[in-house]
Amino acid sequence: MEVLNYPLEITYIVASILFILGLKGLSHPESARRGMHFAEIGMLLAVVGTLLSGEIVSWEWILSGIVIGSVIGTLMAVFMPMTAMPQRIAISHAFGALAAVLVGINEYVVHTEKAYGIMPALGFEVLFGALTVTGSLMAFGKLQGIIPSAPITYKGQNIVNIGLFFLVLGMFVYLIFFPFDAAIFFTMITISFLIGIFIVMPIGGADMPVVLSLMNSYAGLAAAATGFAINNKVLIIAGSLDGSSGFILSIIMSKAMNRSFANVLFGAVGSPQVDTSKLHEERPINRFTVEDTKFVLEQADRVVIVPGYGMAVAQAQHTVRELSDALEKRGVKVDFAIHPVAGRMPGHMNVLLAEANVSYDQLLEMEVINPTMDTADVCIVIGANDVVNPAARTEKSSPIYGMPIIDVDKAKTVIVMKRSMATGFAGIENPLFYESNTKMLFGDAKNVLQELVAEFKKN
Amino acid sequence: MTNLVELLYILILAGFVGFEVIKRVTPTLHTPLMSATNAISGISLVGSLVAAGSDHFTSQMLGFVAVTAATINVVGGFLITERMLKMFKRKERK
Numbered sequence: 001m002e003v004l005n006y007p008l009e010i011t012y013i014v015a016s017i018l019f020i021l022g023l024k025g026l027s028h029p030e031s032a033r034r035g036m037h038f039a040e041i042g043m044l045l046a047v048v049g050t051l052l053s054g055e056i057v058s059w060e061w062i063l064s065g066i067v068i069g070s071v072i073g074t075l076m077a078v079f080m081p082m083t084a085m086p087q088r089i090a091i092s093h094a095f096g097a098l099a100a101v102l103v104g105i106n107e108y109v110v111h112t113e114k115a116y117g118i119m120p121a122l123g124f125e126v127l128f129g130a131l132t133v134t135g136s137l138m139a140f141g142k143l144q145g146i147i148p149s150a151p152i153t154y155k156g157q158n159i160v161n162i163g164l165f166f167l168v169l170g171m172f173v174y175l176i177f178f179p180f181d182a183a184i185f186f187t188m189i190t191i192s193f194l195i196g197i198f199i200v201m202p203i204g205g206a207d208m209p210v211v212l213s214l215m216n217s218y219a220g221l222a223a224a225a226t227g228f229a230i231n232n233k234v235l236i237i238a239g240s241l242d243g244s245s246g247f248i249l250s251i252i253m254s255k256a257m258n259r260s261f262a263n264v265l266f267g268a269v270g271s272p273q274v275d276t277s278k279l280h281e282e283r284p285i286n287r288f289t290v291e292d293t294k295f296v297l298e299q300a301d302r303v304v305i306v307p308g309y310g311m312a313v314a315q316a317q318h319t320v321r322e323l324s325d326a327l328e329k330r331g332v333k334v335d336f337a338i339h340p341v342a343g344r345m346p347g348h349m350n351v352l353l354a355e356a357n358v359s360y361d362q363l364l365e366m367e368v369i370n371p372t373m374d375t376a377d378v379c380i381v382i383g384a385n386d387v388v389n390p391a392a393r394t395e396k397s398s399p400i401y402g403m404p405i406i407d408v409d410k411a412k413t414v415i416v417m418k419r420s421m422a423t424g425f426a427g428i429e430n431p432l433f434y435e436s437n438t439k440m441l442f443g444d445a446k447n448v449l450q451e452l453v454a455e456f457k458k459n
Numbered sequence: 460m461t462n463l464v465e466l467l468y469i470l471i472l473a474g475f476v477g478f479e480v481i482k483r484v485t486p487t488l489h490t491p492l493m494s495a496t497n498a499i500s501g502i503s504l505v506g507s508l509v510a511a512g513s514d515h516f517t518s519q520m521l522g523f524v525a526v527t528a529a530t531i532n533v534v535g536g537f538l539i540t541e542r543m544l545k546m547f548k549r550k551e552r553k
Binding site: 055 | 462463466469476477478482483484491497501503506507509512513514515517520521522523524525526527530532539543545
């Protein structure tokens with residue numbers, strides 16, 4: 001009964017190829033923009049092809065949706081500041097997943113006869129879609145500061161979450177055999193929405209890179225499942241590209257924190273019970289003034305700057321670039337060392353520094369820069385803490401033991417810019433601050449950097 | 460049933476292609492990667508279009524909201540990816 005619409009199928013094949021070429025372009029900043037043009041053309045082809053396929057009999061709601069969506073999308077893209085990028089990424093996963101859920105519900109309530117036969121795909125689609133919608137909205141709320149970003153935990157939380165998960169799974173299996181039970185279908189969706197809220201609730205700000213990557217992956221899986229449900233191959237391909245992208249990012253992020261997925265989702269995230277008696281032990285630290293810092297930097301041949309979330313909070317990326325320019329003018333070689341989980345999303349620091357006009361070949365990955373850290377004369381740590389904590393290498397009892405770090409302590413002098421001696425997100429003491437080659441420069445990162453740049457401009 | 464198997468082939472092979480391609484994405488561009496894949500997965504738009512363009516009122520309503528949400532992702536996602544990629548420049552240094 002279903003006759004293949006050949007022109008449409010060919011359009012979809014071409015679109016799929018263009019999507020893959022588009023992502024391939026992202027292997028290098030030089031080819032990235034051309035790649036995106038491929039992907040955009042692919043999307044245009046797929047949409048136009050669908051509109052002309054003959055399946056469309058009414059236009060008013062399509063046009064309204066496209067117009068409203070384009071206006072909102074454009075406004076968000078043009079006016080959203082780069083610093084709000086993590087939130088934007090989070091909410092976009094919610095939109096994508098919402099579309100998948102609605103298409104799934106439509107199949108169920110309108111094309112009922114057909115829907116019963118495709119229940120495995122349909123169930124998967126609405127289940128993953130629904131939990132991605134609320135999970136992403138929770139992540140958005142935390143990043144935007146609407147919801148406290150600290151983990152919200154209560155006793156028995158994991159049991160509740162796992163219980164709900166099995167409940168939903170049970171309903172899903174039941175529906176495969178008894179698909180006509182609409183009450184169960186909608187209860188399953190409702191509980192999936194709740195699960196999305198509950199699984200992100202206990203996850204703290206510093207773990208957001210993993211959450212965003214996972215949501216990226218889930219949104220892709222929901223799209224791929226939609227493809228199964230409505231027998232659309234380009235949806236399956238695009239969905240699985242998105243799914244594998246999110247999956248790879250999740251792996252990279254988890255590895256960079258030396259944590260498993262399970263640990264991120266169910267672990268006592270961000271609330272490690274550290275022995276606090278040791279925290280308040282009085283140990284001498286070396287304080288530096290802006291003048292001292294300038295003096296040390298003047299003697300340096302190679303400076304490595306390590307940015308962290310603190311730089312993003314202080315919005316100091318432009319001032320950081322000014323400092324880097326001032327140093328380069330004096331013949332100092334400046335590199336930036338980027339830890340994979342620095343910030344709140346994958347690639348956060350890179351985007352902020354690129355916005356501030358830092359050349360992308362100065363942004364070095366942890367694995368690239370670490371073997372060269374002993375040749376750095378000065379290493380400046382700006383608003384980073386856990387990602388430079390040497391306890392991760394040495395102290396077996398530390399909650400971050402085993403996490404790969406940037407080996408800043410191997411530089412001849414380490415200057416740590418920090419607001420105060422407060423511990424980082426994980427609440428873990430950082431022995432780096434007490435090393436003899438570490439100098440502490442207290443104050444707001446942006447103010448301190450501005451003073452430093454002014455010092456350099458004096459002569 | 461043959462159709463399901465066919466679709467599974469596509470899913471698995473596309474997953475492998477995705478894995479190989481995305482493994483090579485430079486970490487510098489991980490944020491643009493997320494917004495790009497997000498725009499691409501806005502392809503659920505094609506499913507939404509069919510729903511919104513049907514002659515059934517419920518479908519039209521569900522489809523309308525879905526089209527709006529997916530369009531935000533497609534249009535917004537590609538625009539913001541371009542905006543970010545434009546920032547990644549290489550400085551000419553002596």
